[in-house]
Amino acid sequence: MSTGTLIAIIVTIVVVLLLIAVGAWLVTRRRRHLQERFGPEYDRTVEAGDSKRAAERELRSREQRHRDLDIRELPAEARDRYSAEWNGVQERFVDEPSRCVDDADRLVTRLMSDRGYPTEGYEQQLRDLSVEHGNTLEHYRAAHDVGLRNREGRATTEELRGAMVHYRALFQELLGDPHTSQGPATDTRRRHDAA
Numbered sequence: 726m727s728t729g730t731l732i733a734i735i736v737t738i739v740v741v742l743l744l745i746a747v748g749a750w751l752v753t754r755r756r757r758h759l760q761e762r763f764g765p766e767y768d769r770t771v772e773a774g775d776s777k778r779a780a781e782r783e784l785r786s787r788e789q790r791h792r793d794l795d796i797r798e799l800p801a802e803a804r805d806r807y808s809a810e811w812n813g814v815q816e817r818f819v820d821e822p823s824r825c826v827d828d829a830d831r832l833v834t835r836l837m838s839d840r841g842y843p844t845e846g847y848e849q850q851l852r853d854l855s856v857e858h859g860n861t862l863e864h865y866r867a868a869h870d871v872g873l874r875n876r877e878g879r880a881t882t883e884e885l886r887g888a889m890v891h892y893r894a895l896f897q898e899l900l901g902d903p904h905t906s907q908g909p910a911t912d913t914r915r916r917h918d919a920a
Contacts, residue, residue, distance in 0.1 A: 759784050766859035784855075791856035796841040804900055807836055811896055815889065822885040823875055829892040830872050833865075836899050854895075864894035 759781055760767045767784065774780035799807070810832055818825045838844050842853050847869060855862055868891035874880040875888070 756781065762788070762859070763855055764859035766855040766862055770855075787852050787856050791853060794841055794843070794853065796857070798901060799839060803839065807832070807896075807900055811893070815893075818886070818889060822882050823880070826868075826872055826875050826880070826885050826888045826892075829889055829896070830868070833892055833896050833899070836896065840899055858895065858898055861895045861898050864891040868892045868895070 763770070763784055767780075770784055771777050771780040774783065811829075814825050814828045814832060817828075834844050834850075837850065837854070842850065844850060851862060851865070854865065868888040871880050871884045871888035871891075875885060880888070
């Protein structure tokens with residue numbers, strides 16, 4: 726074998742190895758991006774999917790749909806109005822826990838809509854929210870499950886209290902106001918425990 730042929734083979738092998746390395750690096754980079762963007766929702770989607778590749782394709786399609794949505798921040802006066810409504814729901818919890826969980830669900834759904842998220846169905850809401858709010862989706866799922874049991878009359882007061890805490894986590898994140906992270910929710914729990 727001539728030296729030229731040997732060099733051509735070695736160069737070809739090196740180029741192929743470089744292409745494989747670059748491809749692996751790109752896949753790893755995309756995977757890391759999805760894991761960081763979706764948080765626990767990445768793992769949930771992978772576990773529920775047929776394969777990691779299919780799950781990642783699903784997550785990328787969620788990102789694309791999210792880019793096409795008109796998601797917007799709320800003006801300060803709208804945030805204040807929502808905060809006041811939320812505080813009112815929490816304050817009524819002691820006297821009407823079942824109704825307040827339903828009110829919290831409606832308030833979160835209305836807030837989602839005002840921010841620009843479609844609200845056409847619970848599963849689609851989860852997919853749309855997962856792009857920016859993947860870390861709080863478990864709260865929303867837990868609250869929604871209690872809300873369903875509540876409508877059937879099967880939720881305990883403790884479960885209803887937990888649902889309010891879960892709804893509050895998503896509410897605060899959607900509202901985008903860090904000052905709402907304290908206040909009447911803990912007061913509600915204290916008042917309810919004292920009752």
